[in-house]
Amino acid sequence: MRKYSLIIFLLLVFAIGYTQNKQVLYDFAGLPQTLLLNPGAEVENKFHVGMPLFSQVSAQGGFTGFSTYDIFADNGIDINDKIKAAVNKYGTAEFVAFNQQLELLSGGFRLPNNDYLSFGFYEEVDFLAKIPRDMVDLFYEGNTVIDRQYSIKKLAIRAEMVGVLHAGLSKKINEKWNLGIRAKIYSGVFNINSKSNSGSFYTEEGTHNIYRQHLDNVNFLMQTSGVIFHDGEEIDGSYVKSKLLFGGNLGFGVDVGFTHHYSKQWTITGSILDVGFINNSKNVESFIAKGDYQVEGVQLSFDPDNPENYWGDLKDDFDNSTVLDTLYKSYISFRPVKLNGSASYSFGQKYDDCRFFTDRGLYVNKMGFQLFSTVGAVHSYIAGTLFYERWINKYLQAKLTYTADPYSFSNLGFGLSTKIGIFNTYFAADNLLSLQNIYDAKSASFQLGINFIFEDKN
Template structure:
């Protein structure tokens, strides 16, 4: 049973999904790029996203062992591979998943000038965000037991997890101040459907050689799990209906506020610098809240096999009752309904971009100045706050406008998952209908079970463009 229980823990904690959308970032032909930088360039007069199809996003990977490491048909004993996988990872390896579905979106240009240099965008999307760090000491304790780890201190803070299902309504404003500078900001209202938060665990467990028995077990624990939106699902599941879920999506859940800011600065005609700060915000959880905590210190030296009556007259039955009460006092969680606040994971993007390659006219073999550049290359940095340490990724990319209505972007990313992440994205227009498809880590598709990360984004929009070159 030990290997099975440990593998379940391992499987839940070794896969990781990142929120980095390095292919979409700066891809200005696609309206959803404004979600990643509200101060990005805008190339349309107005658009609306095809409901439920305008942006579908999910990506994943592992910062530690992969499924292939444990299940590969390589002749090595399963228990050995499981032990190696546990030893390979540390408490900062993490499991997470991020998925987004845009429910509706739109945007339009306005302004006093002929150019209409201001732009308003809006939308509603659903997002699932889960992160759980690999509980290394818990896995070792489950796999090896405490008898083989005398005097080893097992840390309770190795277990750290947060899971949240939210909807986000947003309105963004973008202004092109002049041909060299554009800025923007976006306001957000969060509605949390479900939240589980256990990121403040502290304490230790250690087994020592005992004086009165073989072993002395020492517990010093401070564990906490905070939840919202769960109790009504588990206790009244028969009464929970689709309309209740719809109500939570449309501001009926636990509410919060946030904002995004960003800018784009043309340093020269060919060099551009941009940056954005996303999801600076919080959610206050006051509805359907139930919190659990375990606090206490306890030394347990095992059970005395002879139950002699003490000078106080304690019987064997009373002895057993005392042990039971001590364990219940330590390990039975206290339950409260206290309101709590969670902060959204802040994300930072910045890139430096060099554009080159003017389009030439066939008739006169001359450069068409107003068409812009056909190529761009650059570097993008992504960083994201997380409970234990930030996630960071560096991407090199090449963009090419192949011909009217078709553009492509290739990327190479170095992050906590791998050093060989190659990806590709395309944006195609058929009339006023825009379609985009993006994926990365192509080199690892030959053995998906050993992939460090995979990613997919796609969507459909109806766009009325400014430029028809």
């Protein structure tokens, strides 16, 4: 049972339903956490320390297929009719995703040469499953439609839990350019990876029998590490902690980014995150299935002198036509690469109408466009965001976003960042329109945290 603990855990995660788009937090309010989204972001601090365990807590989840409300609405409609309606509107392939990050340590300080060095450690759980409609139909309806091909071509799964130790440098090159780079050491607790699957199952009218059933050009591979155990290893908190703290499968990654002031009021930023890999070598168990097979049934011979092992013969024939194997060879998994970009226009006065001094930057307002994309072998995702950011007073900054992504075209997000003295707290969330009924949201995300930020008085 113990060896299935992580599988059960993953199934629970699956039920919650991801993206890694932090559109509200990106380039927001000069927060230290923006350096994790763009190592080339500009920060004006002398140094900062994140509140241990609370400098960034974030969770994001989503399912493109249907919402909780679609199924569980208390509206007098039979749940089976609602399930049927949800299945009917299911696309060619929908995806369910979840991402959670917890920053355990965060800090940074300005070097004598004016570069800003930031570092920290965070834990991340990442899950994504792409489920083709064919598999849903096969489970929901069965295989009674003759000649219908049920394909696994779009089936893909990626799940992992990692601890990430990182250090980055943000360097002001000149008045127009700020560049940054961050190095990361990953320690993987577990990893599941299945992609580029192919093959289909179908039933057609037979020649010798009523039906002939086919497994056609099947090629399936699922790699796992840290999921299945045979040596009696205990899966508990101390196990996870030890794996997170460099006792797991190790890897290396890099983030790079920039900020470019195209003109006094126009700014362009961009970053590429998690260009990296993990070498999965511990508790590796991978499953492979490939081949073709067709069967019309069993032809009985009625020969009492030579009784046949029909089922054994069928199994041997299947085994000879296909490859079903378990591999214990280490493998490399690549982290999903994240791309961020933005173009913004700043405007407004340094002193606002209320006669207080905004004390930061030249402009009170900023508006623009952001682009986010994940590029992965399992799944790629793109989102576009329009945003407006404003200093409300010298202590408070707000950002409003509108995002269009595969989940929704009506995603409004909002973020607030306060800083009183050295104490900074921030909160960002999206899908505000769905707050009217959070059960109807196909995705949701939030980030919050507390920092102690010491300004550079020079």
